[in-house]
Amino acid sequence: MIRPSLAAFRVNSFVRYHEHFEVAQNDPDLERFLALVDGHEATGHFKRCARFDVAAALTTQGIAFDLSAEALLHYAIATREGGWGAGYESYVGHLAWQVMAESGHFPAHVPATLRGALLRPAWPGG
16 A cells, blocks of 8 residues: 655645545445534535545545544644645644544544644643
């Protein structure tokens, strides 16, 4: 398996990468997350961003949908610092984090929002 760095991944322009990634994964946990994102009140744009953020984080970290809060936080910070959000930098990871936190994917001690984690990165147990 080839695992690109975040920089290598983000400098490429993928058309609907997340859609292809999701089908290839065939992962019931990922599918549950996608259903929760689809049912969220956010706009279609932010739903697509959440799906892309998770696909990109999983791809660049070479992991399945056991995405930890720490791993998603790293992805969001690195994407912001690299300027790879295509104008979306300040929102990278927010909806994905919210859905994972609300669904119980993250442990209870993890802040409910990415903003909370960014403001308090050394949360207890984190």
